Amino acid sequence: MRLPLAWLRTYIDLPDDVDAIAEKLSMLGFPVESIERKPTISGVVVGRITALEKHPNADRLQVCTIEIGASKALTIATAATNVAVGQTIPVAQIGAVLPHITIAPRKMRGVESEGMLCSAEELALPAEWFEDGIMQLDETLPLGTDVVTAFGLCEPILEVEITSNRADAMSVLGIARELAAAYGTTLRSPSLENPGSEAAPTEHAPQIELRSSDCTRFVAQRIEGVRVAPAPSAIRIRLAQAGQRPIDALVDISNFVMLEIGQPLHFYDADAIPHAHLIVRDAAPGERLTTIDERELELDARALVIADENGVQGLAGIKGGAIGEIRASTTALLIEGATFVGARIRRTSARFALRTEASARHERTLPPALADAGVARAASLLATLGARAFAPVVVGDAIPQATPIALNSLSVKRLLGIEASPDSIAFHLRALGCEVAVEGEQLAVRPPWWRRDLTQSVDLIEEYARLEGYERIPESLPCVPATEVSSARYRREREAAHLLEALGYREVLTYSLVGESLLGALAKGGLDERSRSVEVANPLSEEQHYLRASLEAGLLAYLARRDERAAIFEIGHAFSRGESTVLETPTIALALATESIEEPTWQDRGFMQIKRDTFALLARLTGRSISAVSGEHRFLHPGICAILSIDGRPVGVVGRLHPYLAQSFELARPIYLAALDADALPDYVAPTYTPPSKFPATYRDLALVLAPDIEAAAVERIAREAVGADCVGIRVFDEYRGAQVGADKKSLAVRITLQSPN
Amino acid sequence: MSALQPQLDEIARRLRDAADAVNDSAELEELRVRFLGRSGEVTLVRRGIGALPPAERPDAGKLINDAVAQMEMVLDAASARIARGALDEELQRRIDVTFPAPDAALGSIHPVRRIIEEIAETFERLGFATVLGAEVEPSYYTFDALNIPADHPAREGFDSFFITPELLLRPHTSPMQIRTMQQHRPPVAILAPGRCYRRDAVDARHLFQFHQVEGLLVAEGINFGHLKGALAHLSRTLFGPDQRVRFRPSFFPFTEPSAEVDTTCPKCKGSGASCSMCGGSGWIEIGGAGMVHPNVLREVGYDPAEVSGWAFGVGVERIALARYEIDDIRRLIESEPDFLRQLQ
């Protein structure tokens, strides 16, 4: 929210230093995201053009005589074309400082010019929001008034963040209220009494019909004798400083009240509403609305609308329609100030992607009493412009008085850890507008009508802490009691990462959300990952369309970015479709990019490297023995792929990248992958110690000539069974193929180690 | 008898002269054999004892033994001198110790994990357990149980990726609060690190996936001061002993009072002076925190009158950026080898 400091200062005395104010706001829970500082401007006063002549020597210049109050009139030459006798305008006198120039006496084509008439831009206001040429001021301003101080033109603008619980703080007055409580100063609130007391004539009296309980209050008021003309300078300038474009007095007053006290209003041309009859209801299916900004909306019963007898006038709490809007001929107004159930407004605003200043306030659920205050404030401002206000018509439940909240001062201490006397608690809560009754340790607190977020004692404790200052609460370390929660899964993940680091692998992160570029590359390599992937319903881009079904794909994409040796790993979740839910597999994935080497087709050194590392990892993580059998996996070469198991349960896979995928990812080097399911790993079993046998060990190496499809694991298993009890080690340690064993044979060398136990 | 002594003295003198001249251990061994060996000079003298009258034999034996002991001392001294000489020679060796050693074949841990580990370790020392959870969560755990009912405007602050209307990628690690408290009676002290997701457009400061560490402590007598103390302690562990922590009031539906937590900017040490890291404020925001809301405690069946607690969530990437002075958050996920090498 843009917060012009000058506007704030109209309700409260504040220190000069804007940084101190910003700091104060931040420490109250309203972070100041930025401070827009204004250039220095001085020496600009209110003047009136009393005479105007053509410049004797220049067609495009005029010479004005300008009264500026007490001192003598000034003669100023100007090139502006929008000047006329009688206008009240800002005048930069000799010596005045403007954003880009300092005014000095000068001759303009022979005429001595004693200053300069100012445009909005020269007063650091957005030029496109004000008249071209010289800015026009109210006639009622005393001549000679310092324009800069009167309108706070040099005061900075704060951009303040308002948390979603603070419906009351979405206004200049709301923030002023907070600062008044924090600084312990008085708030100069504008009067919120409605000037209209006489009921409107029957034919004009507003008739309000609430057909939905989502409208909590509706205040309508007839105003006569309005005129569509520019608003008073103060309002135009305040709006411009707050980032709202000034339009005309009526629209500007409506916006001014919203920004000032937080109540969005809607002004209807009273003549456009038959029988002054307004209805709050659900939209009928197929009903249409053309908004003020000419957007065509098709509505249904989910939308809450304000309608007249002929149809929809506006989307409740969000935006008005084109039919009832103010036009140049408008002389009588029907003001609407209403409050709604925030959720309803929020849903509709989200559905039509219509975020407005009004919806931003209404979706936080405004207090019903604010509707009365807002309408009253608008009526007062219109009255100062000479309009006539009739009595407001109010529909909705009576505004309930807030129920007192019981608060024990000991519970404040219990939650905050500082001594809090009942009096100090009462002091802060009163500063926020609460009514507080103190009885011993016990307080009964009635929040003000604008603080509907205060409903239970903890809300009050927070208010106390906020005003007392969080910095007053001393730091202390808690004494944590022993709990039964286990860290086992985290510990295993951490250990895996450290083991892999020791084995030479670098940990990388890749995206869990993937899209076309990755899935396309997989599809080109013959892998349809799309059908197994979980879809994201509302991705920001096509590249976030799916949850990754594997970590391997991300690692391949990583390796494909550069052609170099690499050993990497990632630990993260892979996602797949479950019955009615999403299955998550915490996965440890390794990838190895090695150098191409010459080797026989029945050997693969890279495979052995990643198998070695994976076995080491698994053995350390589980304390158990790992077995591998040849198998298949969608990412891997069907002949160079092993399924890993522990105690008969599969825990992962290791192998060489499938050549089709290698091609589609343009990976020229040999790539090896391993993927382990962390949740499938059995618990770690601690080893037990066996003292060395006093009998010596001996071994025997055998070379077996075998059919080439007989695997080492089978040889080891058979040898173990055959040798029996004293066999303490069996390991196949060499494979040979070639002339010595014949073309369709291989030779495996196996070492059998024998030793008797004690 | 008197003839024996000069003879031994003479042998000893020759041995001493010879030993002084010897410069390697092989020669010294030859010397030992020549004088004291089985057919060495002293052995020959000892054989002569048999020719003496029996009464003189014990004295003669003693003389010879003494002489042998003396000579052995001479030989030992020479041996020590030679050995020492060899070491002195070794001491003359010089290598270029600045010559680069080959790199060890170590890999590395990602900086994000390293920070998570430091946080976990800090809190584990205080008695916390570290738990991991799912990344896809029902909206009950991400919102409803955390006192964010449907249509609460705060839901918008967690702009989430949805799988179905009821299932989403967690926008914070807070579901682990609910899951843990529903499974365990108080006291509960956990840390829950993990990946989170929000629909943020990716730029130098934002990623749509990031890591958070959730902390939760619920027990009797836990207060806001403990929260401040714990996060100040964490911040000093991560950034150094002079670190200060600032709590600013804020709003989260699941905590009250709530706070945004800032720590001294590690780059400018809080001075702020034209600092690119903190934008001149002297502080960097590390996360949000607060006292667990009584509605949340009630939801998990805890009695807010009996126990109280706090929770925090810190952004790991944000800490990593500050800690390692990383210019762009995307470098963390790009994980370029050079980046990992520099931060290993």
Ligand SMILES: [Zn+2]
């Ligand atoms: Zn800094």
